[in-house]
Structures are given as C-alpha cells and as structure tokens.
Amino acid sequence: TFGCGAAIATSSMATVLVKGKTVQEALKVTNKAVMEALDGLPPVKVHCSLLAEEAIHAALWDYAEKNGIVIEGLEKPVSDISEHDHGHDDEDDE
Template sequence: MYSEKVLEHFRNPRNVGVIEDADGVGTVGNPVCGDLMTMYIKVEDDRIVDIKFQTFGCGAAIATSSMATELAKGKTLEEALQITKQTVAEALGGLPPQKMHCSNLAADALKRAIADYLKKNGRVEDLKRLGLDNLPDEDEHDDHGELCPM
C-alpha cells in the first residue's frame, strides 16, 4: 500500500516540466521496469533555485521525482547531494520494498544533474571532492533485476 503522501505526489506532482536553459540535466532509467527520469536544475551561487522533472514510469517513480525536487529546491549543491533514496522514501511516508528502486532513480537523477552542472562549469575538483567523478554511464544500471509492478 502507498502512503497518502505518495498518492498526493502522484496525483499532484510538483515541479513537472523542462527547464529549457537548464544549468544541469540528469537522466537515469531502469531498463527492467521501464522507468525513465530526467531532472533539470537552475543554479545561482551554488544553490538550486529551480528544478523540474519529467518521468515516464509508475506512480512511485512520479511521486519520488516530485518529492526529490521538493527536497532539493533552495538547497546548496552539497546539501542536495545529501538527498538519498532513504531520504526520499521517508519524506513520502515510506514505500513498499519493491518500489525502493524508484526513489533510487530520483536521487540518482539529481546527482547526475548536479554533476552535469559542475562539468559544464569546468569544476573538476568539485566533481572529485563530491564523489561525482565516477558515476556510471547512463546506460549502466544497478537495477538488481527488479521488476516494477504497477
């Protein structure tokens, strides 16, 4: 069963859309279950001032994308990098175990968007310091063969 908060974020997702002139873009997907997420960020003074997402996936994937954007908006890049799959799931009042990989995708998309921003701005040292210099390629996934039952 889904919590009321998951259902609310699924029915009324926040921050849906595209930022055309995004400072950073992160895309992740799970080829086994078919979920695909892209996050777009605008950054000023190392703070996420705007964030949007597009998600193709189940209700949990949409809800976790929405919650991750809510958690990240207004945070510094370093604060936003502290958002984990557990943080997202807890903020939603929990997720069924078979849906935890959905919240993993949301946290990963955010990390990729931040890494993209740092790369575009030539901040290689920050990438290394923050542990974002060795993210797997977009087509490398750690999906553990998890299917995403609707």
Template sequence: MYTAEVMDHFRNPRNVGNMENADGVGQVGNPKCGDIMKIYLKIKDEIIEDVKFETFGCGSAIASSSMATELIKGKSIHEAVTMTNKAVIEALGGLPPVKVHCSVLAEQAVKSALYDYAQKSNKVIKGLENYKPEDDEVHCH
C-alpha cells in the same frame, strides 16, 4: 499500497516540466526497466534556485521525483548532493519494498544533474568526485 503522501505527490506533482537554459540536466533509468527520470537545475551562487523534473514511470517513480525536487529546491549544491534515497522514502512516508528502486533513481537523477552542472561550470562538488554517469549496460532494479 501507497501512502497518502505518495498519492498526493503522484496526483499533484511539484516542479513538473522542462526548463530552458538549465545549468545542469541529468537523466537516469531506461525504458527497458520502465522508468526514466530527468532533472533540470537552475543554479545561482551555488544555490538551486529552481528545479524541474520529467518522469516516465510508475506512480512511485513520479512521486519520488516530485519529492526529490522539493527536498533540493532552495538548497546549496553541496547540500543537495547529500540527499539520499532514504530521505526521499522518509519524506514520502515509506515506499513498498518493490518500489524502493524509484527512490534510488531519484537520488541518481539529482546527482547526475549536479554532475552535469559541475562539468559545465568547472566546479568541484564534494561527494561527486567518484561519480560516473550511468554506463550503457542495463540493470533493472
């Protein structure tokens, strides 16, 4: 059902845990749908020096979070904001169709953490001008 890459990231997730004094924190998803992702960013000179994640969810949700943190670690915030869910899927060697929403959630979690950083530090990140943190209404994918 899952690729070897998904299973590897599920079994040995990278960058798992929380972070004190994070520069940006984003949480997306909700328990009703069965997945919640939280991403913490440590940013210096617009570079993502460190990233951590915590995820409540299925195997592919955990693997997607883990892969997303790998994809943005060491990148500039301007690069990180362009990371798409497709990039996560590709890096994982594919996801079953019913699990594609996990990669969407990972992209949203990264954007949400970057948005939080931009708000706190009064920075403008191109690509986030129209970003709105999730509204309260619940839409399960």
C-alpha cells in the same frame, strides 16, 4: 519523469528536497530521505527512490561540467542505469 506512480512521486519529492539547497546539501539527499518524505514505499518500489537519488547526482554532475567546477564527493553517473546494481530484481513497474 515517465514511469509508474512511485517513480513520479519519488522524482517529484527529490525536487522538493533539493530546492533552495546548496550543491553540497543537495548531494546529501539520499533515497532514504526521499522515502521518508513520502512516508515510505512498498518494497518492490524502493528502486524508484534510488533512481531519484541518481537523478539528483546526474543533475549535479551536469551542473559541474557546464560550469567547470568539481563537486567534492560526486562521482560521474553511469550512462546506463542497468550498469548500476542496487540489489533489486527487475520487476514489472506497471
């Protein structure tokens, strides 16, 4: 991950949380689980945990596509993160 410290921390924690899990278990890892594992995030950095959750889903989608499988409950990820509205204002992440 390239970005601010919160983006790096949430992405790293997401990998820790999915390691060793089944596909269905990994699909259930949420941004809230990522934030809890990090003992919280400042309100202006909550969107970083959403990016981590979306990265998990995108990786699962890629895995399913490459292996010709369907993962129940998984939706195709958006091609541009700006297409996905999380109810957050665009704020400087630096």
